[in-house]
Amino acid sequence: MSLALSPGTRDLMAGWLTDLGSLRAASQATTDAYARDLTDFLTFQAQHLGGIPGPAALRGLTASDLRAWMAAQRGRGVGSRSLARRLSAVKSFYRWWADRDGFDATPILSMRAPKHGRRLPRPLSVEGARDMIDTIASQDARDWVSARDTAIVTLLYGCGLRRSEALALDARILPLGEVLRIRGKGGKDREVPVLPAAREAVARYAALCPHDLAPGTPVFRGIRGGPLNGRLVAKVMEQARMQLGLPATATPHALRHSFATHLLNAGGDLRAIQELLGHASLSTTQAYTAVDTARLLEVYAAAHPRA
Incomplete structure (x- = not known):
């Protein structure tokens, strides 16, 4: 569905996208994706509110309006990761707009993204x-x-x-x-x-x-x-x-995952691999390594020997 934007909303969207692409150095692919996500959001709000929303109506959106959009996205089969990205686009627009025009966008900016599991990397053999x-x-x-x-x-x-x-x-x-x-x-x-x-x-x-x-x-x-x-x-x-x-x-990036996984499989210490990868958190390193449960238990036993 195409969306006819009000002149004021069209100008706002154009200014935001220009800022993304220049001052914030976003790639063209990112800018295009954000434009699609915001357009989808505005299309829903036009249906939800019963008319094409102008800037005044968009400033007045509530958390309930945002939750209705997220529920509709879920109903269309949009996954948690994709929905989190689309919400990020909407928040980016509102954050930019609120900073520029000085209004309170808390109802939008405080909305939490849906939780999604970390996608584990797949190293090569x-x-x-x-x-x-x-x-x-x-x-x-x-x-x-x-x-x-x-x-x-x-x-x-x-x-x-x-x-x-x-x-x-x-x-x-x-x-x-x-x-x-x-x-x-x-x-x-x-x-x-x-x-x-x-x-x-x-x-x-x-x-x-x-x-x-x-x-x-x-x-x-x-x-x-x-x-x-x-x-x-x-x-x-x-x-x-x-x-x-x-x-x-x-x-x-899979080669980096492979480096970590193959080192650990060969008996490398998880802490040492963390240093080699430059991870601040050990949990990040663990996500980089694809080892079976038996191997993890061996590493644990070596680091924490039984009394």
């Missing part, structure tokens, strides 16, 4: 991770691009790096030593050991790269020499997983 790296190594006919892509996925799996962390590496780290200092989320630094395979992969890429890898510039470059776009890393892995028949969950 040891063989799957190896096959992924081997397949990527032979994907591109340009030797330096093939070496670049191989070096990145080897760092993701061999060091447990986030994709953004690998792409943020400065060329001053070259040649790689046995330990790599990483600036992670929240500006928190951590040190991770670098396996020989990772050092060799990065060294091969650096030797073949046609661009000047001077200190102060990114290690990993695009074809024209600029910083490598993270979407290209995802595309490379997508092509490889299609060749290998792996599921859609075989993403760059």
